[in-house]
Amino acid sequence: MSGGRPNRKTVGVQPARRVAFEVIRAVRESDAYANLLLPVKIERAGLGPADAGLATELTYGTLRLQGYYDAVISLAAGRDTAKIDPPILDVLRLATHQLLSMRVAQHAAVDEAVSQAREVGSQSATGFVNGVLRGITRTPAEEWRQRVLDSARTDDERLSLEFSHPVWVVRALRQALAAESRGDELQALLAADNVAPKVSLVALPGLASAEEVAGAVPARFSPLAAINDGGDPTRMLPVRQGRVRVQDEGSQLAALALSRARPVEPGEQWLDMCAGPGGKAALLAAEASQSGAVLTANEVVPARAELVRKALAALPTPPEVSELDGRDIGPQMPDRFDRILLDAPCTGLGALRRRPEARWRKQPRDVPALSSLQAELLASGLEALKPGGLLAYVTCSPHLAETRLVVGTALKKAGLSLVDAREVLDRITLEPLDLGESDGTVQLWPHRHGTDAMFICLITKDR
Ligand SMILES: C[S@@+](CC[C@H](N)C(=O)[O-])C[C@H]1O[C@@H](n2cnc3c(N)ncnc32)[C@H](O)[C@@H]1O
Numbered sequence: 267m268s269g270g271r272p273n274r275k276t277v278g279v280q281p282a283r284r285v286a287f288e289v290i291r292a293v294r295e296s297d298a299y300a301n302l303l304l305p306v307k308i309e310r311a312g313l314g315p316a317d318a319g320l321a322t323e324l325t326y327g328t329l330r331l332q333g334y335y336d337a338v339i340s341l342a343a344g345r346d347t348a349k350i351d352p353p354i355l356d357v358l359r360l361a362t363h364q365l366l367s368m369r370v371a372q373h374a375a376v377d378e379a380v381s382q383a384r385e386v387g388s389q390s391a392t393g394f395v396n397g398v399l400r401g402i403t404r405t406p407a408e409e410w411r412q413r414v415l416d417s418a419r420t421d422d423e424r425l426s427l428e429f430s431h432p433v434w435v436v437r438a439l440r441q442a443l444a445a446e447s448r449g450d451e452l453q454a455l456l457a458a459d460n461v462a463p464k465v466s467l468v469a470l471p472g473l474a475s476a477e478e479v480a481g482a483v484p485a486r487f488s489p490l491a492a493i494n495d496g497g498d499p500t501r502m503l504p505v506r507q508g509r510v511r512v513q514d515e516g517s518q519l520a521a522l523a524l525s526r527a528r529p530v531e532p533g534e535q536w537l538d539m540c541a542g543p544g545g546k547a548a549l550l551a552a553e554a555s556q557s558g559a560v561l562t563a564n565e566v567v568p569a570r571a572e573l574v575r576k577a578l579a580a581l582p583t584p585p586e587v588s589e590l591d592g593r594d595i596g597p598q599m600p601d602r603f604d605r606i607l608l609d610a611p612c613t614g615l616g617a618l619r620r621r622p623e624a625r626w627r628k629q630p631r632d633v634p635a636l637s638s639l640q641a642e643l644l645a646s647g648l649e650a651l652k653p654g655g656l657l658a659y660v661t662c663s664p665h666l667a668e669t670r671l672v673v674g675t676a677l678k679k680a681g682l683s684l685v686d687a688r689e690v691l692d693r694i695t696l697e698p699l700d701l702g703e704s705d706g707t708v709q710l711w712p713h714r715h716g717t718d719a720m721f722i723c724l725i726t727k728d729r
Contacts, residue, residue, distance in 0.1 A: 279381050282317040283360065286324035287382055290356050293329060293623045300325055300623055328363040329622035330460050333430040335362040337414040342401040343394075353386040354395060361399050366407045376400065429456035434630040435615060442664040442719075446702025446709060458713035459618040459625075465494040466515050467505070470552035473580060474509035487695040487715065488518040490549075508580030513545050514620075516662075516710045516717030519691060521546040523708070523722050524607050524658040525553035527690045532558030534604040539592040539647055542570025544577025546609055546660075551581050559604070561585040564592060593642045596649025604655045608647045610640045610672075612663040616719030619712055633667050640672045648682060654729040656685065661721045664709055669721040673707065677725065685724035 279287070285307045292298035304325055308318045328335070336347045339358050347355055361379035364370035376399045383395040402410070411428070418424035422440075426433040436456070443449050468490050469476045476484065476492040480502060485491030491513075504510040525536075536554055541547040542565035554561040563578065563585050565571040571589045578584040590598070592608070613628045613636060614621060644659055651657050659676075661668050677684060686706040691699055700714055707723040 279378050279385070280317075281311050281313060282320040283324060283378055283382070285311050285313065285321040286328065287356060287360055289321075289325045290328055290360060291353060294352060294356065297627070299621070300329055301621060323368065324360060324363065326462060326622045327367055328360050329626075331363060331367065331430045332359055332626060333432065334414065334427060335359045335366070335430075337417065337427050338362055338366065338402060338410050339398060341410075341413055341417065343398045351387060351391065354383055354391050357382045357386065357395055358398060361395075362402060365399065365402050366410060372403045376403065425452070425456060429453070429460060431456055431459065431618075431625055435618075435625055435628075438615060438665045442666055442669070442709065443702070445666055445670060446704055448702040451711070451713060454713040455711060455719075458711075461619065463514070463619045463712070463716070463718075465499055465512055466518075467492045467494055467499060467510050468513040468518050468549060469504075469510050470548060470580070472552055472556045474504050478504050479510055484696075485515050486697050487699060487717070488515045488522070489694065489696055490522070491515045491518055508548070508577070511545060511548055511577070513549070514617075514718045514720075516616075516715070516720035517545055518549060519695065519710070519717070520609065520658065520660040520720050520722050521549040521553070521607065522694050523687055523690050523724060524605055524656065525550055525557075526694050527656055527685065527724060530554075530557035530559050531604070534559040535602060535652075536561045536605045536607075537595070537603040537647075537650065538563045538607045538609070539595060539643065539650075540609050540611060541565045541574045541587070542567055544574035546607060547574055547585070548577045548580070550607060551578055551585050554585075555581060555583065562588060562603075564588045564590055564595065566591050593646045596646030599650050601652050602650050604652055606647045606651055606655070606657040607660065608643055608657060609660045609662075610643055610668070612636055612640065612661040612668050613665055614662055616662040616664050616710075616712075616721070619718070633665060637667045637672060640668055641675060644672060644676045648676065648679075648725065648727060651727045653727050655727055657725045657727075658687075659721075659723045659725065662718050664711070664719040664721060669709070669723075670704075670707065673723045673725065681728045682725055683728070685726050687722050687724045690724060691722070 289300055289304050293300055340347050357379050361375045364375035380392050380396050383392045414427050418427055422433050422436050425436050440452050443451050479492040481495050482492035483495050485493050499505050536559050538547045541563040547563040551561045563574050565574050571587050574587050614624050618625050647657050684706045687708045710717045710720045
């Protein structure tokens with residue numbers, strides 16, 4: 267070799283790209299969660315802050331925009347991506363992200379992809395990868411966008427390709443926005459789902475104050491939130507001590523809507539029915555200990571119940587954590603609790619910004635089973651509620667089958683009524699929330715509020 271560009275055969279794969287590739291592959295092959303696996307791989311590879319940032323951008327960007335990149339790869343390869351060997355498709359997706367969405371030098375992205383293909387595939391795969399990626403570099407990014415959009419057969423398919431969301435998710439989000447007469451915000455929502463959120467922190471009342479969070483700026487809505495302005499929050503002392511926690515502002519508002527809806531009588535019994543991993547339980551526990559209430563947390567999955575115990579360990583008197591199926595709580599403990607949080611298991615379609623692969627993993631067939639479970643948990647929670655008590659039904663999904671339909675059905679039973687969560691939150695938030703039309707339930711949105719798309723509904727049982 268005589269200087270200049272290195273011989274392609276000798277190009278090694280940079281550690282940040284290797285980490286990103288391994289995470290993307292593990293997400294596809296073994297259903298790994300990128301947000302859990304990536305920090306482990308970054309640590310093991312000993313990446314410094316710059317490389318860790320690069321690995322994160324490569325991993326999250328590739329996973330989020332996978333639907334769009336597959337459309338480009340399919341056009342450039344002249345074949346459906348289903349016909350491409352999956353590890354080679356991972357290599358192509360990662361390189362396509364660098365070529366179309368990052369300022370990575372073309373030869374670096376292509377040469378490293380070829381090296382990666384050699385490591386995971388055959389010699390012929392390297393030629394294929396080289397050919398497809400060279401093809402992609404020959405057309406400007408804007409032209410690819412036009413070609414991909416031109417390949418769509420319907421409006422929903424066009425939005426699905428352009429914003430890299432499955433078609434069924436586009437439809438579910440469209441319906442949820444239309445239900446509050448804000449259908450014209452769909453594109454803004456889809457775009458917001460593709461932008462990594464700033465890290466929001468909560469200062470647990472009585473244990474910390476937002477001012478203690480170095481380098482953080484005040485949030486828009488939650489009185490307890492601070493927005494981390496760069497740096498790794500897990501290195502901050504109050505975060506390591508569990509007095510300040512990473513928590514989306516929407517989640518904070520969901521917990522506060524329950525704890526601050528009305529004055530607390532000392533000795534009130536509170537229940538968090540589905541508490542794992544414990545973010546809202548920690549906030550409710552701090553709120554309860556400030557006002558003389560007693561919280562019990564419950565989580566059916568033992569490993570997640572352990573996470574709840576860890577989340578509650580910062581409290582001077584950590585609440586008890588039970589491991590019951592929430593569906594048994596109502597029949598076992600009727601009329602027991604003054605306030606109940608039911609943060610129900612859901613599709614998570616409201617948290618697509620922070621879980622980049624989630625949109626590809628969930629399927630429309632998951633929705634009916636979740637809706638039935640949500641309805642059963644809600645019926646149980648309402649049975650466990652004292653007459654005059656208050657239950658917050660919360661999901662981090664805006665899908666109508668998990669939100670308005672579940673509570674609408676539950677409210678058909680006599681003796682239950684909706685409490686206006688809009689009015690409650692209006693008293694809690696720093697700035698007024700711009701909310702769409704509703705009967706008193708609240709739907710938060712990433713594009714409008716900068717929060718996850720949390721649904722919050724308050725129900726009371728007649729005395
Ligand atoms: C949306 S998550 C709750 C998040 C939690 N509130 C937080 O803020 O960290 C829903 C939880 O419900 C749990 N879950 C699922 N089915 C349940 C059941 N039948 N009874 C109780 N918990 C259940 C799941 O394991 C999961 O941890």
